[in-house]
Amino acid sequence: MEHPNAHQLRSLRLDALARDHRVVSDLNDGIANGPDALVMELMDNHGWPAHEALDAVQRLQEKALRGTSQQTAA
Template sequence: MDQLSSHQLRSLRLDALARDHQVVSDLNEGITNGPDALVKELMDVHGWPAHEALDAVHRLQEKALQGTADQAAA
């Protein structure tokens, strides 16, 4: 059997925690659905082409992850 990466293990732990705790489940769902909702908003309401909306959200996610990594390193 292949070994799971630490990222995969943390993801599995979060899924298990979300099954037992509604608050964690709600937060996890909000984070999971957030990028899709933003892409939909940019396309449907603001008229952005799909590729531009996806690229913008992807860059926003990268920026947020970098900010989190910077905080963790500090």
């Protein structure tokens, strides 16, 4: 049996916490559904091609993660 890595363990911890705490669950759902909703908004209401919408959202997520990492390091 293969042991989970640190990333998988953190994900499992978050899932467990979300089951017990409504606020964590709502935030987790918002984060999980947010990128999809933004891609659909760009495509359906603004006429962006799928590959451009996906790329823009991916870059936005990377920028947000860099900002969070920099804040944590400071």
